[in-house]
Amino acid sequence: MNTSFSCGTSPIVGLRFSLHPMADNFIEIIKGALAEADTSNVWMHTDDVSTVMRGKEIHVFDTAKAIILHATKTGVHVAFNGTFSIGCPGDTAGDAYLEKDDILLNQSKVSDMRQYVSSQFALYPMNNPDYMSVIYKEVNRAKEHGVFNESMHYASGLHGDIHDVFAFLEETFKNARSEEHRHLVMTVNMSINSPSHEGVL
Numbered sequence: 001m002n003t004s005f006s007c008g009t010s011p012i013v014g015l016r017f018s019l020h021p022m023a024d025n026f027i028e029i030i031k032g033a034l035a036e037a038d039t040s041n042v043w044m045h046t047d048d049v050s051t052v053m054r055g056k057e058i059h060v061f062d063t064a065k066a067i068i069l070h071a072t073k074t075g076v077h078v079a080f081n082g083t084f085s086i087g088c089p090g091d092t093a094g095d096a097y098l099e100k101d102d103i104l105l106n107q108s109k110v111s112d113m114r115q116y117v118s119s120q121f122a123l124y125p126m127n128n129p130d131y132m133s134v135i136y137k138e139v140n141r142a143k144e145h146g147v148f149n150e151s152m153h154y155a156s157g158l159h160g161d162i163h164d165v166f167a168f169l170e171e172t173f174k175n176a177r178s179e180e181h182r183h184l185v186m187t188v189n190m191s192i193n194s195p196s197h198e199g200v201l
Contacts, residue, residue: 012095013057013173015064017082018050019071029078033071038105039063043097055097057086058104061170065162066106069113072192080190084173087126087182115162116197119190120155121169123176126183138172145171155189162192 021029034046042055042063053060064082072078123138125131139156142148145168149157158165169188177184191197 011057011086012054012098013060014085014088015053015060015082016050017053017064017080019067020079020081021071021074022077022079023074029071029074029076033067036070037063037066038109039067041097041100041105056100056102057170057173058102059097059100060084061166061173062104062106065166066110068117068190068192069110069115069162072115073113075193077191077193077195080188080192082188084184084186084188086173086184087177089183111163115192117159117162117165117190117192118149118194118197119158119165119188120152121158121172121189122155122187123172124185124187125176125181126185128178128181134176138176141172141175142168155187165190 019030019033020026023029034044034051039053041059042053044051044053046052053063055063068078068080123131123135125134128134139148139151142156142158145164147158147160147165147168149159151157158168169186173184173186176186
């Protein structure tokens with residue numbers, strides 16, 4: 001295990017998420033998505049409520065997107081709820097996965113899959129007294145990326161193709177933290193294949 005990082009400085013990224021397929025065979029859809037995605041670049045553990053994923057930032061985002069796409073290609077309405085975190089003090093378990101190379105194992109398998117998502121995200125720059133300016137900057141970045149949907153209480157709306165939305169989320173997760181303020185939490189909620197999305201794209 002890599003032990004070169006002091007408490008709170010490990011670059012390992014964690015994601016705790018839940019998938020909620022609106023179908024009677026939800027267990028089959030969830031387990032199928034977890035099996036189809038290549039998860040060998042991340043550490044994962046699933047319990048009776050959610051799944052936690054840990055590893056390099058690029059691999060956590062790559063794997064999470066693949067899992068969502070494999071679940072939603074069924075056409076079933078799926079909700080995704082996730083919390084990304086980096087820089088949490090004492091967050092070092094699983095650092096061995098930081099030794100993985102930078103090859104994205106899922107990218108070539110899902111790059112041609114198109115999927116509209118309606119999403120909401122919220123940023124929590126921990127211990128940063130100037131946190132609101134960080135949030136406003138990233139909301140403006142969402143507008144520049146063309147994925148901003150609407151302002152709302154306690155979150156900001158995003159929508160568009162899942163690849164564009166995930167590209168923004170990964171970029172904003174990098175930009176919303178600094179060397180001085182390394183601990184960042186980002187929550188993401190997605191609704192996919194909802195009947196209310198018909199005719200959107």
